[in-house]
Amino acid sequence: MEKDSISKKIELLILKEYGIKEDVEISISKDTKHGDYSTSILLKLDSKYKDKIDKIYLFEKIKYELSEYEVENLNSFINISIKKDTLENILKKDIPKFKKINKKVLVEYSSPNIAKSFSIGHLTTTIIGDSIYRIYKYLGYDTTNDNHIGDWGVQFGKLIYAIKEWGNETQIEKNPINELNKLYVKFHKEEENNPESVIKAKEYYKKLSDGDKEITAYWKKIVDWSMQEFNKTYSLLDISFENTYGESFYYKKAQEIVDKALIDKKAKIEDGAVVVYTKENQKPLIVRKSDGTSLYSSHDLATIDYRVNMLKMDTIIYEIGVEQKQYIEQMFEAAKILGIYSDKTKLILISHGFIKLPGGEKMSTRKGNTIKLNTLIKESKEKTMSLLKERNITNNEIIDRIAIGAIKFNILKRHYSSDIIFEWDKILNFEGDTSIYIQYTFVRCLSLLKGVDIENDTIKLENQDEQNLARELYKFNDYIDLSKLSPNILVEYLLNISKLYNLIYSKYNILKEPNSIIRNTRLNLTKKTMYTIEIGLDLLGIKTVKRM
């Protein structure tokens, strides 16, 4: 990345000149007036070391060091611009690939609960997590992903009770999640007047934990039924997981961790349950229930243990809802106290906001006001289909790519932490800052280049519009790096590229341009824009189309 190489050069220079080790942050300039990259290092050093540093002298040194760029000093900000001939040269070349980085990264996302339907509430984690996974991989990290499904816990005791009491297996098999959901709801109604059912359910969970054959067989069926449906959804969304270690994978290890914590006196028994004290003024974390069974917190501790100590991950990213934020942070804390991980491993929590209904109401399975993902996809497809029909396109793959892209884009374009109010016309908006706009730009490039020969040796950036586009294209890799935990930055970037290209497209001739050098330059810009969009959209999990 350009950014990093510039910052390293300046850091070295400062070290050599003053013996000071200082991080030099290079940012991509927001305003074209401020060049391509800029840094406020002079101001920072000045306020930190006052008399030791001569700003003018240091600036001259930096300017000399960065002679391959145009460097200027404006109110003590250093603005760095890429020279025109560098831009022209780079336009001839392919987009550079990132080198392999010897760091292991795991991204956990999606993580639905077995036997519950996949609502649009799960969409955020699934789509953002997937984009983060794709970006890390592209950046060269040794990256993997894990769908931490909720396939263990008392709810299975409840479900098994419900199936045994009221279930009809052939009926369940036809429409598993729907039927299981009904049974689950029925159980919750029943438990009020029949306390016996809860006791029974807990017994089943205990039996499951102890490996009882009959109960385990039920559990397995429930998991398989659900996974079949989830997998359909994932393939529709073009999302795949390298690992699906659910909670069931960890419950035994969880118990061992708790046993060890007790021996080490890092956990204690209170009211029959095992707890770990974390921060002062904070309620302790329960890691084993008083009936001896494990629960989510201990499964999560075992999960960290496995990822850090078995898989040797350097960075673990959790893409999870805000409602779990405080809990997860406490659990991280507990993991540290128990010696499961140290600062050597980075645990990153990406906590996304809610999807709410208009009026601010939260969706909940119990209230029955959830919007199913399948419904959303269906609506999006119908809208796409009717718009494409006007253009005589009925190709299913094109419909899918546009419809699914629009859904993903709507989630990815905002910062993950903000809540989303679900309104049909907004989430299915096809105008303005949308994936459709970017896909359309791609189609324009593609159809323009059809059957055209591009020469590589003659490129001259004649006007400001062409230069602006070339400059932005040049920074693609910098932007990818910036967006690794915030895909919305990449979204913004791709929209900007599209805008810059569309301006050129409407303002100038490309194919009809008589001057062969100018024509060729614009064709190269077109090609580069096209590839940039294709790679960029792919990192968001969105596909391009050939016509629309």
Add this chain to the structure above:
RNA sequence: GCUUCUGUAGCUUAAUUGGAUAAAGCACCAGAUUGCGGAUCUGAAGAGUAUAGGUUCGAAUCCUAUCAGAAGCACCA
């Protein structure tokens, strides 16, 4: 009650984590078309970032208080 988070044009959101004149889309208004795909392009208007203080060369971003909203508070995940 305690803890955490949020508050930015009429609406939906950005702002590279403390940097330069707060940036877009929608809606509204005015324009571009015998075009390489108009799902396009140009322009205008619109906020000084909930409020009041403070720290700093420099604040939407940090600190304090107030107001408004949301979430989490032990054997669910």
